[in-house]
Amino acid sequence: MPEFLQLVSVDEARGALLAGTAALTEEETIPTGLALGRVTSRDIASPADSPSFRRSEVDGFALRSRDTHAASAALPAYLSVMGEVLMGRAAGLALAEGQAALIHTGGHLPDGADAVVMVEDTQVSRLGEIEVLRALAPGENVLQVGEDVKVGQVVLAAHVRLRAQEVGALMGLGVTHTPVVRRPRVAIIATGDEVVPPEAAPDPGQVRDVNSYVVEAIVLRAGGVPRRHGIVGDDEGALREAARQALDESDALVITAGSSVSTRDMTVRVAQDLGPPGVIVHGIATKPGKPTILALAGGKPVLGLPGNPVSAAVIAMLYVAPVVEKLLGLEPAVRLAALRARITRNLPSLAGREDYIPGRWIDRAGEIWVEPIFGKSNLIFTLVRADGLIRLNADVNGVAQADWVDFIPFSGLALT
Amino acid sequence: MPEFLQLVSVDEARGALLAGTAALTEEETIPTGLALGRVTSRDIASPADSPSFRRSEVDGFALRSRDTHAASAALPAYLSVMGEVLMGRAAGLALAEGQAALIHTGGHLPDGADAVVMVEDTQVSRLGEIEVLRALAPGENVLQVGEDVKVGQVVLAAHVRLRAQEVGALMGLGVTHTPVVRRPRVAIIATGDEVVPPEAAPDPGQVRDVNSYVVEAIVLRAGGVPRRHGIVGDDEGALREAARQALDESDALVITAGSSVSTRDMTVRVAQDLGPPGVIVHGIATKPGKPTILALAGGKPVLGLPGNPVSAAVIAMLYVAPVVEKLLGLEPAVRLAALRARITRNLPSLAGREDYIPGRWIDRAGEIWVEPIFGKSNLIFTLVRADGLIRLNADVNGVAQADWVDFIPFSGLALT
Incomplete structure (x- = not known):
């Protein structure tokens, strides 16, 4: 176990985690409607071919294109109308020389026909006869068999x-x-002697579990099946046992730390021992989320999230959701998902560290700006007011008001 | 019934539809976890207040700030450590003058204490005693009762x-x-003699229903409960009866037209007679989707979608999803959801008409561009390759390569 945090960059950290996470190979066949x-x-x-039959693309008359050779408004071609193609039926007609058939958009082209003249390009000369006012090319206004899909x-x-x-x-x-x-199963364990379930009335010194539910929702939205395994106190043996069992039944494991340093250290030791290679990242050059723990246990990703709710939520969005996507065989696209927007005020940041600041959309005369939202990082309500995360990349030393910044809307993070 | 299409702008059309759609007032109380x-x-x-007790924000020693008056590294304050606050427990301690207690982040502040000194700002002088190397202000490093939420x-x-x-x-x-x-119920009816269910093997002249399933998925994603009412042939009486019954049981009705003009006219007549005020928009200055029908029947929205799959899908995204949001009491934010991106090629458009062209993200050296996808509008696979819709507003006459355009990512349209 490293005595000092070895900080790695966000890209390295996520890259290492995802490189070690194999896509699931199990599949199931389900009704497409579900x-x-x-x-x-x-x-x-x-x-099958689509369309499976020759279809008219317009309302008009099916005909043999050669019968319209050199036709014009001045010298129309005269065709006798020998029937109508009904919608939803086989045409049941065959055109002979000089014949046409009334047809509707989507109708089945009769045998012998190879083009459709639009009704606007015809005139009725007398009952049962039309004048075609222009020449048609073979295939004109006809959707061929297999033209969409073969x-x-x-x-x-x-x-x-x-x-x-x-x-x-x-x-x-x-x-x-x-x-x-198959939907990836993600086990979730909360730790901390001070953490009680939401339905409990906390005594002094106790707080309700927030992080399990935030992670649960993020896993669900990303397309995984979250499995909450409850709260484990600051007892390394109990956490070890709970983690082993949870990981056995699942494809990935998320442990949310309590707020004290001791539970974090305990999480590191437990993650290290779950299987090789163990902890691969302990500390990321990012804020929030520096004390994040990333591990791999026999090909299964294990994530130790910081205890405070904002950090846990941000790290879950940026690391847990991509893990679910990778398990599904998708290419996690967190970096691509960033959009550009102008920022409403100056923001300081430290070069060498990637910062994520909650922000909300502001409509300034039709232009979209993004406004940072400040608040103590233990207040989940900071995120409640936000539409996404402003990202300040590691190569910048803060941004000035009206600068363009990367913005990752929550809606773009792991969508179902 | 208007003999000529009265085209209205997209904003007018959507505005009129949403203005006539009342938010549902029925509610249900469900587990927050679901x-x-x-x-x-x-x-x-x-x-309750949150936090419900005074908590330490750091690892250190709880103390009485007045005991550190004028303390410094040169002239530290000496305090005796009379105990430790355990995580998850009431402190169970009361500090007298000159006393301190070991405390962890999130720990319960003992009676008598009003500040916490970080462990870095202390030295252990001898067993059971610390030197405090700086003066503390009252409340320093303490989260007060109700500081997050009262x-x-x-x-x-x-x-x-x-x-x-x-x-x-x-x-x-x-x-x-x-x-x-309550989740809004949206009834869906497909029309057209040529339309058969997906599980049928279509005969020549027949096509499978696509639109019901696209609308179903869009309603579901927007937070509604879709109810498919099957396929009705080109029979006005049957459609009238099906529409009336479907609307009775639901909060909104979507009718997807067959490809022929006759089914569209039939849909207009049926929508007109479902209840006052009837059809409010018949034709929108937009492409695709010009023949869209918007109606209100006794406060319930009724939408007639064009028959071809791409048009139906686009109109469902831009009108049906906002209807679901309005029924939920949300402010539909389709216009705000547009982001700005540069376009990879010239695109023509008609001033006075709002165009929506499927497009996909292209990453050009880290900058996001958007590339239009062309294809016949009856090919749903055009949308399969797309990440969203490029919007060309009614006041432009086409755009040139590298121009900035509005782009509505599908992920930003009606999210669960």
Whole structure:
């Protein structure tokens, strides 16, 4: 165990943790209608051509393009209308030379037809006959079989998170069941003699558990299954036993420290002994979250979060959510998720340290600025007023009012 | 029924729809641990002071500040250590003049003590005695009772959506059950003789329902309860009956049109007759989505979506999701949700019309650009490749490569 904190950069710390975290290989096949927010476990190929039949793209008349050769408003082509294609039915018609059929957008092109003239480009000359006022090219206004998607074509790659449009697209191809990655199980243990459950009436000296519930919600939103394992007091043997059992049943473990230094040291020793390689990062050049502990136990990530609620929440957003994404086989995109916004006031920071300051959107005459929110880091209500985190990178020495800064909206962190 | 489309602007259209949509007043009280993504139905006041006892903010010694008057490294104050405050316990000590007690971060301040000196600012002189190397002010390093939150103080206003930090903050105050707005029920009806369920094998002329499932997912993500009422053919009586029944049981109704003009006209007539005032917008100056139908039937919003999947999805994101938010009592923030990014290529647009073009993030040497994705608007896979929507406002006549544009990330649209 290192006697002094070896501070590593945020990128190194997260990189080391995620590099040691393997994507889950277990999959399950579930109804696509219930798969919103889940992640594909394999490439998904289309079971059929789409469209599966030649469709009209417009309202008009299906025809044989050669019958309109050199047609114009001055010299229209005359075609006899031999029927109508009903919506939702096979055309059930075959065009002979000089024939056309009324057709609607999405209608099935009759045999013999190879183009559709828009109704605007026709005139009714007499009953059962139309004048076509322009020449049509073969295929014009026709959606060909397989033009959107060909049978066997991969329409969704493995490790894509399903949003509304993916669910709809799969349904449209008849993929009513989808193979998805099993949801990662993340065990959560709170520590500290002073910590009691929220439903308890705390005695003097006691505080209610906040961190387990914040981490639980962050895991849930990232697509994992949180499993709270309650509160363990400042008893190394008990924590060791609880941690081993929790990690056995789960894919990752989060331990939230009590507020005293002794519980943190205890967490380090327990994380070190859960399995090789043990603690890989003990101390990150970041604020809040310097005393964060990152470990790997036989390929499973173990995170020791600082005790104070704001630090624990920020570190959970920036490290626990990406771990869930990595377990799902996604590329955690925390750095990309930062947007640029101008800041409403000066902010000091220390070069060499990456700072995260809660901030909120301010609309200044249609332009989005971001305003830092200050407050003691043990007050979770600081985060309640915030829309996201302002990031001051390690290479800057503070920013001035109106400077552009990175802003990570909470909505961009691990989405279901 | 208007014979010609009366196009209104996006802001007018959405404004009129939301102005006529009343927030639900029904509430339910649920376990806070299950309330992630739900919306508070009333102000929530703290049931207690937080902290509920005087806590140390540091590791050190609790003492009486007057005993350190004028103390310095050269002339320290000598205090006798009469005990230790254990974590999670009432201090159970009272300091007399000249006494101090060992205390940890978060520990309960003993009676008589009014400040804590950090361990770094002390020296052990002999067993049971410390030298205090500086003077302490009353209250220094002490978190006072109620300093975070006072009993009765409103900690969360009505109509706030609970994120991880709100759940944790409430738990920390012992608010283990939270009053939330009932989830709005949104009925969904698909229309079109050509539309069949995803599990069917479509015959020529038939296509699978995509739009019901896209709308379902968007409603779910926005915090509503979607209720699919299946597919109704091009039969005005049947649609009228289905719409009336669906709206009876729900707080809003979404009808997705078939691809033919006749189903759209039928939808207008049905929406008009569901209740006063009927159709309020029939045609929006926007692309895609011009033929969108917005109606109000006795205070309940009714939306007729265009038939093609991309248009339906975009309109659902921009109008259905805000309706769910309004029903929840939230301020729909679609306009604010737009971020600024530079565009990778020229894009034409028509002044007077608001365009939404699917786009994806591109990382150009650490700077985020947005690239438009082109594709026929009936191909839902265009949206599968997109991260959000580029918005070209009605006052512009296209944009040039490297211009700044508004970008609405899908992740910023209606979040749970």
